[in-house]
Amino acid sequence: MSDHTHGTHEVGEIPPADTGVIWRTFWILLAITAVEFTLAYFMKAGGLRTSIFVIMTLIKAFYIVGEFMHLKHEVKSLIWAIVVPVIFIVWLLIALLTEGGSIFELR
Incomplete structure (x- = not known):
C-alpha cells in the first residue's frame, strides 16, 4: 500500500501557521493608515490632501489584493x-x- 500522507505531518495534524507574513502585512497597513490619520488631522482640507488620500488608498488596495488574494504570486x-x-x-x-x-x- 502507498502512503497517503503529504509532507512531514501526521494525518489529521494541523501544520504550523506562517504568521510572519500576516503580521508584516498588518504592520505595513497599520503604518499607512496611521499616516493617513495624521494627514487628516494636521493637513488643511483641499485637493492636495484628497489626492494623497486617494493615492494611499490605492496603495493599500493593491497591497491587500496582492497579499490576501495572492495576486502578487x-x-x-x-x-x-x-x-x-x-x-x-x-x-x-x-x-x-x-x-x-x-x-x-x-x-
Whole structure:
C-alpha cells in the first residue's frame, strides 16, 4: 500500500501557521493608515490632501489584493489583465465626474 500522507505531518495534524507574513502585512497597513490619520488631522482640507488620500488608498488596495488574494504570486499577464481594466474604469469615473459638472454651466 502507498502512503497517503503529504509532507512531514501526521494525518489529521494541523501544520504550523506562517504568521510572519500576516503580521508584516498588518504592520505595513497599520503604518499607512496611521499616516493617513495624521494627514487628516494636521493637513488643511483641499485637493492636495484628497489626492494623497486617494493615492494611499490605492496603495493599500493593491497591497491587500496582492497579499490576501495572492495576486502578487501570479504571472504578470494575469496581473495586467486585471490592472488595465481598473485603470480605464478609474479614468472613466474621473472623466464622468469632471465633465458631469459642466451640465450646470450650460444652462
